Amino acid sequence: MSLLATPRTAGPGRPKDMEKRAAILDAAKQLFVKQGFEGTSMDAIANKAGVSKLTVYSHYRDKETLFAEAVRSKCETLxxxxxxxxxxxxxxxxQLLAIARAFFGLITSEDAIAIHRTIVANAASAPKLAALFWEAGPTKVQRGLESFLRIEVEAGKLDIADLHRAASQxxxxxxxxxxxxxxxxxxxxATAREIDEHLNATVDFFLRAYVPR
Structure with missing residues (x-):
């Protein structure tokens, strides 16, 4: 069972509720990046979103759930x-180069760097937070790549025995x-040229390892 709790959703046909939900998530993403997890309160999120704390809890049952959704949303955007x-x-x-470019853009974004530093700094004292982050971010992205690779393997374009390991690599x-x-x-x-050379070299390295002989 995932450590992520499924956030409560607003009922259908209630656009104002969905607008509030989006405002809450946007406020949370900004505050978690600027103030970290411990430094961000549900009161602060409610104030920044322009809603009541009760409204925040009606959409997200606790701060951990909201944090996980913020991480997931960031990944899904990029x-x-x-x-x-x-x-x-x-x-x-x-296709692999497009995935590589999107992933590198995600992990080197200022938001991602700030969140990752928060996770590392609190890893010993807040292991649940680290687990929530890992499931909402890295695990979700890796599953996506595994799915992509599986289709390519079945089509005979790649020869991979362990999809999970290959995606991780x-x-x-x-x-x-x-x-x-x-x-x-x-x-x-890093300059745009350095990044471009790095991404192309990585994709070529990966293909040399897994393209059928």
Whole structure:
């Protein structure tokens, strides 16, 4: 069973409720990034969203659920499900490069870096928070890639025995030195050329490992 609780949803045909829900989620995403999980209260989220705290709880039963939804929403914005829909008529390399570019953009965004630092800083004292983050973000994205790879394997375009391992390898390769430098705040930001070379080299490396001989 997932550690993520399913947030309560507003009833159909109630656009104002959905507008409030969106405002709450937007406020939460901003505050979690700026103030961290512990530094963000449901009162603060309600105030920023322009709704009552009761309204916040009517949509999201607790702060953990809201945090998980904020992480999931960020991932879905930059890496929508359509990105993992395999087009067997199109070039595989082009599709993998699109996934690679979206993933790298996600993990190096200021919001993602801030949230990840919060998770690491509170890992020992708040393991549940780390588990919520992992399920809502990394796990969801990896499942998407696994689904994509499975279709390509079944079509004979890739030869992969362990889809989970291969997906993990792909994302770990994409992080590389550039992400580590960004996360640590070391050195100058990577140039567009450096990023492009890194992404292309990673995709080519992955394909050399898993394209059928």
């Amino acid at each position: 890496m929508p499900e359509e990105l993992f829909e395999a087009d067997l008529k199109g070039p595989l390399r082009k 792909f994302f770990c390769l994409l992080k590389g030195e550039l992400h580590a430098r960004k996360e640590c705040g070391c050195g100058e930001p």
